Amino acid sequence: MRSGDQIPIQSTTRNRAMKRHHTARYYAHRVKESLTARITKLICSIFLFILFVLGLIAFILWLSLRPHRPRFHIHEFSIPSFSQEIGYANANIIFNVTDRNPNHKVGFYFDAMQITVNYQEQNIGNVILLFPFYQEPKNTTILYGNIGGAALKLSGELWQQIVADRTRGTLTFSLGLSSSIRFKIFAWISKRHRIHATCAVGVGSDGFILPSYKDKRCPVYFT
Numbered sequence: 433m434r435s436g437d438q439i440p441i442q443s444t445t446r447n448r449a450m451k452r453h454h455t456a457r458y459y460a461h462r463v464k465e466s467l468t469a470r471i472t473k474l475i476c477s478i479f480l481f482i483l484f485v486l487g488l489i490a491f492i493l494w495l496s497l498r499p500h501r502p503r504f505h506i507h508e509f510s511i512p513s514f515s516q517e518i519g520y521a522n523a524n525i526i527f528n529v530t531d532r533n534p535n536h537k538v539g540f541y542f543d544a545m546q547i548t549v550n551y552q553e554q555n556i557g558n559v560i561l562l563f564p565f566y567q568e569p570k571n572t573t574i575l576y577g578n579i580g581g582a583a584l585k586l587s588g589e590l591w592q593q594i595v596a597d598r599t600r601g602t603l604t605f606s607l608g609l610s611s612s613i614r615f616k617i618f619a620w621i622s623k624r625h626r627i628h629a630t631c632a633v634g635v636g637s638d639g640f641i642l643p644s645y646k647d648k649r650c651p652v653y654f655t
């Protein structure tokens with residue numbers, strides 16, 4: 433039993449010695465480890481800082497280059513035949529929409545512009561307006577046109593309806609513009625995107641756009 437009692441004491445002493453020994457090695461190891469950790473941390477910090485600066489530069493570049501969509505405004509829309517009472521066969525629609533490139537550095541390449549006129553969800557006219565054109569930054573293009581003759585698909589029945597609606601007040605048309613567009617940033621040219629602008633138009637009984645619809649911005653979306 434005594435020798436059995438002594439064994440734990442001896443082993444404890446040995447353990448203490450071993451612990452002290454381990455501790456010294458442990459500290460040496462830790463110093464080495466902390467040095468490595470510090471260097472790793474430093475490298476990581478430098479790397480993150482470089483990444484941050486690059487990100488900041490990219491963000492500033494993006495802010496100054498980011499393409500704004502073209503801005504369309506409707507200025508004129510009229511059916512002059514209303515005041516002349518010449519009937520649907522000789523009716524025509526005159527419109528004037530401006531298309532502005534609001535960017536400083538981004539140019540637009542437009543393909544031919546397709547114009548569509550709807551009256552209460554019914555398509556009544558289509559015309560292709562411009563040949564493909566390049567729009568410089570900060571430039572405004574006037575999209576002015578006349579839809580008449582065969583381009584104006586007015587039946588006698590629809591014309592009767594329009595004339596009858598006219599006596600009740602406002603007539604609501606919508607003028608749609610659609611084209612494919614490419615963005616030019618320095619020498620880089622994007623792929624084609626389809627752009628659509630839709631201008632809501634209220635027309636008074638005199639056949640002219642109502643003041644509340646004039647010079648209004650037309651919402652733009654891409655497909």
Ligand SMILES: *[C@@H]1O[C@H](CO)[C@@H](O)[C@H](O)[C@H]1NC(C)=O
Pocket residue numbers: 507528529530574576
């Ligand atoms: C179209 O509207 C714009 C802006 O109001 C105007 O400057 C331009 O002269 C108009 N063009 C025509 C042909 O009426």
Ligand SMILES: *[C@@H]1O[C@H](CO)[C@@H](O)[C@H](O)[C@H]1NC(C)=O
Pocket residue numbers: 568570571572
């Ligand atoms: C817009 O572009 C046309 C054709 O490139 C050019 O003749 C006109 O001067 C430009 N307008 C402005 C305001 O830069």
